[in-house]
Amino acid sequence: MxxxxxxxxxxxxxxxxxxxxxxxxxxxxxxxxxxxxxxxxxxxxxxxxxxxxxxxxxxxxxxxxxxxxxxxDLFDDTSVDFARSMWNSLVVAVSMTVGILLICSLAGYALARIPYKHSNKIFYVVLGTLMVPTAVTFVPSFVLVSSLGWVDTYRGLIIPGLFSGFTCFLFRQYFLGFPKELEEAARVDGLGYWGAYWKVVVPNSLNFFAAIATITFISGWNAFLWPLVIGQDPGAWTVQVALSSYMTNQTVVFHQIFMATAISILPLVFVFLFLQRWLVQGIAQTGIKG
The missing domain is CATH 4.10.280 (MYOD Basic-Helix-Loop-Helix Domain, subunit B)
Structure with missing residues (x-):
């Protein structure tokens, strides 16, 4: 052995x-x-x-x-009402965030869940709007807003930006991956599409909604060109327009520019720090992967 x-x-x-x-x-x-x-x-x-x-x-x-x-010195400056501009930016950013979340989420849910023979065609039209440069629609939008008398008003600053084709696309992609079993259980309980959306889909999609809200708020707060054209009166200036007024061809007030900039980014820092984990999780759930 x-x-x-x-x-x-x-x-x-x-x-x-x-x-x-x-x-x-x-x-x-x-x-x-x-x-x-x-x-x-x-x-x-x-x-x-x-x-x-x-x-x-x-x-x-x-x-x-x-x-x-x-x-x-910044807030006592009579030439620029910086506190008013901060308030205007807050109103515009919050209103746009709430409006886009409601309108685009409803549109995305309808395109993803409600059976309709022309839903794909409508979706392609929405995607087609992403290919149109902003410069092409800028002048017609201003003419329309001006004819409605919305210059120097919150309506002119907010309403034209309440729909985003890209955000609608993101919501549709997310809802396509949402578990249908939860919605079917809601329909067994007698809920329609609106009830299923409001009582089942939204409460179980807060991470994604928070991510879109963060991106939308930052975009609305940082908007410059459209508020510059619509907010012609100093009382209607947003914070980005007010910042540009501290630097002119004649004078440059350095300490006011830097102080105003430091104060103006504080809301963005707070929003990002509070919602950053939802921002990463929400983007990962859009369906745009590898």
Whole structure:
């Protein structure tokens, strides 16, 4: 009877590049974070400096004396009602967010779930609107808004932007992947399409709605060209239009520009920090994958 000697396994060596790979990853992440934070540092630093410190030859990491009075100078400036412009932007961004969520989600749900022989044709028409440049529709939209007397009004700023073909497309793609079993159970309980949408689909799609709301709010807050044309009176200016007024051919008020910019991005920072996890999850659920 013969026995075979047990074979000794060679000890596994450490994977090459394990430590070096992690170090490189951390280094790359650190560099990316540094590059991302530099503009914010410059913004805060210049917002709390005097014009002489901003444009001076000798650079200081931070001003010797923080100029908190720049905040009062900004809001006390009679030439630009910055507080009013912030309020206008808030009204426009929130209204557009609520309106687009309601209109585009209903349109996307109808295209995804309600049987209609021309639904695909309507969907292709909606997709076709994405191929039309904004410059082509800008003048006709302004003529229409002007003829309705909506210049310098919230209606002129908000209503033309209440439908987005791309957002409608995203909602349709999401609803196509929504479990039909939940809707069928709702119909057994006697709910129609509206009841199933409002009581079943929406409560189970809050992540996706939050993601679309974040993107829409940021887009509405940052809008510049349309508010510039419609808001001709200073009382109808949004914050982006107000920011442009601090830099003219004659004067450039540096500390006011930086302070106004720093204050104007605070709502976006809060919205993004609060909804960032829903933003990533919601985009992953749109059906646009690989």
């Amino acid at each position: 013969t026995t075979t000697a047990p074979q000794l396994r060679k000890p596994r060596g450490k994977k090459r590049g394990g430590v070096l790979g992690n170090t490189g990853l951390y280094l790359a992440t650190g560099v990316a974070a540094f590059l991302f934070l530099v503009p914010f540092y410059l913004l805060v630093r210049n917002a709390l400096s005097t014009d002489a410190e901003i444009t001076g030859e000798h650079w200081k990491f931070f001003p010797t004396h923080l100029q908190w009075g720049n905040v009062s």
